[in-house]
Amino acid sequence: MKFLFDLLPVILFFAVYKLAGANEDAAFQLAALWLGDGIGARQAPILLATAIAILATFGQIAWVWTRHRKVDTMLWVSLAIIVVFGGATLLFHNPTFIKWKPTALYWLFGGVLAVSALAFRRNIIRRMLEAQIRLPDAVWERLNLAWASFFLVMGALNLYVAYSFSEEAWVNFKLFGGMGLMFAFVLAQGFFLSRYLEEDPQQ
Incomplete structure (x- = not known):
């Protein structure tokens, strides 16, 4: 459930884009009502999807805060990035900004992992996972490098x-391609780590 909750803005972005694309006239009227004049009919789906993704991220923050009175740093970072890039897309009616949003998030995560390890000798992946698994120091370093490289x-x-592809192809990739590659990477990582995991002595 948490996995789906984390993906909620991406899922809603995809759903609204597809729904708006299938109902162009209604989408255009709604986008013009929300965002003002100067919007082309072909721009409406991406603009509406962006607006919903921003609202969904705010909704995530509100839900987590209401239940736990604490919000993870990663969720705050995601909110800041989508507000900046999504807000620019809505303000200038230009989808280029929202297309850069996943890259900004990926490169931020990858950069933090790499710089923390190289400049400050802090292995963030190890700090996140060492309570669950025990690994040799060299493996922790490779794992951190693998995640940084992946991002x-x-x-x-x-x-x-x-x-290189159409806007619709990018929207499809944003959900299915990104999620599929992440799943494949985690699966490959699991196979790699399995050789180092200690067996439970009680078994």
Whole structure:
């Protein structure tokens, strides 16, 4: 359930984009009502989807705060990035900004992992996971590097799809491509780590 909750803005972005694309006249009228004049009919789906994604992220923050009185730093970062890039898309009626949003988030995460390890000798992946698993120091370093590299590659891949394919193809990739590659990476990581995991002595 938490996985789906984390993906809620992306799922709603995809759903609203598809729904608006299938109802162009209604989407155009709604976008013009919300965002004012100067909007083309072909822009309406991406603008409406962006607005809903921003609202959904605010909704996530409100829900988590109401239940736990604490919000993870990662969720605050996601909110800040989508407000900046999504807000620019809505303000200038230009989808380029929202297309850069996943890349900004991926590169931020990858950069933090890399800089923390190289400049400050702090392995963030280890700090997050060492309570659950025990690994040799060299493996922790490789794991941190793997995640940093994955995020950097995903950021570049997002831009490649955004600038090489249609807007609809990018929207599809944003949900299915990103989620599929993340799942494949985590699965491969699980196989890699399995050789280092200690067996439960009670078994």
